[in-house]
Amino acid sequence: MPIQTYRHLQPKGELGIWQIDETEDYFRTRMTLTALEETQIATIKGEGRRKEWLASRYLLHIMSGRKERGAFVKDEFGKPHLINSPFHISISHSNHVAAVLATPELCGIDIQKIVPKIERIAHKFMRQEELYSLALGSRLEHLHIYWGAKEAIYKAYGRKELDFAKHILITPFEYEASNGTFEGCIQKNDYVQHFQLRYEQLDDFMLVYALDSTS
Numbered sequence: 001m002p003i004q005t006y007r008h009l010q011p012k013g014e015l016g017i018w019q020i021d022e023t024e025d026y027f028r029t030r031m032t033l034t035a036l037e038e039t040q041i042a043t044i045k046g047e048g049r050r051k052e053w054l055a056s057r058y059l060l061h062i063m064s065g066r067k068e069r070g071a072f073v074k075d076e077f078g079k080p081h082l083i084n085s086p087f088h089i090s091i092s093h094s095n096h097v098a099a100v101l102a103t104p105e106l107c108g109i110d111i112q113k114i115v116p117k118i119e120r121i122a123h124k125f126m127r128q129e130e131l132y133s134l135a136l137g138s139r140l141e142h143l144h145i146y147w148g149a150k151e152a153i154y155k156a157y158g159r160k161e162l163d164f165a166k167h168i169l170i171t172p173f174e175y176e177a178s179n180g181t182f183e184g185c186i187q188k189n190d191y192v193q194h195f196q197l198r199y200e201q202l203d204d205f206m207l208v209y210a211l212d213s214t215s
Contacts, residue, residue: 004097005202006063013087013103015209017111017202018059020051020096027054031061031069052093059100060089079158090155090209097205106193106212108156110148114204118143125150125164133172141206142175145199148208149184153195156210157186170197177201184210 005017024047033041037057044050061069064082071083080089087102090109101109122131122143134142150168162168173182179200186193195210 009103009211013101013107013211014063015102015109016059016063016100017207018055018098020055020098022051022055024051024054027051027058031058034071037072048096052096052098055098056091056093056100059098060091060102063100063102075158077159079155088156090152092151092155094205099207101209103211106156106158106195107210108152108154108195109207109209110151110155111202111205111207112144112148112151114140114144114201114206116140118147125168127165127169129172130170133174135175138175138177141201144206145175145208146170148199148206149182149197149210152197152208152210153184153186156195156212157193162186162188183213 004019007015009015041050041053044053057072060072060082064070064085070085072080073083074080080091082089087104088107090101090107092099092109092111094111095113097111099109099111101107126146130146149170150164153168154162167186167188168184169187170184171182181196181198184195184197194214196213197208197210199206199208
């Protein structure tokens with residue numbers, strides 16, 4: 001299936017989502033991987049995961065508007081970059097869906113299928129005040145938004161070594177069906193970074209993305 005969602009963000013940025021129904025060959029015949037990328041994909045087990053990996057990179061290429069694909073590289077911390085582009089980028093994939101975010105400022109994106117098992121790990125990433133904000137009737141969706149927000153902020157930070165409960169703080173908010181906005185930040189030692197966050201429920205998936213709001 002072609003791109004499911006594509007939109008421009010204000011003041012500047014792009015968001016794309018791809019529902020993956022294609023084969024591996026579909027993506028391989030449309031883009032040439034670098035030697036490093038070939039090495040990386042060779043280590044990925046499972047056709048589904050490889051297709052998600054390929055789809056996210058192909059989607060980024062389409063969003064870039066370039067005739068020739070720019071190399072997709074990662075820095076020493078594993079944060080992705082597109083060669084010769086001033087934009088920050090972030091990718092996420094889950095259960096045959098790939099999402100890509102590109103903006104001039106720090107950004108992060110997460111997309112997850114909504115599943116009950118998130119309850120098992122809630123105590124690892126939620127603070128008490130965040131847990132208190134959960135309403136019984138929307139607890140599962142609300143938990144996925146908190147998880148997605150912390151994943152997105154973690155990706156935006158890009159330097160690892162963040163404790164989701166201790167260092168990533170989400171301002172408690174009320175859940176609204178379909179979509180909503182809220183705020184969060186990183187507080188680690190003397191480092192503070194604020195983010196504006198948005199969530200959208202897309203069928204049985206929860207999409208959350210973070211945009212730098214410090215400046």
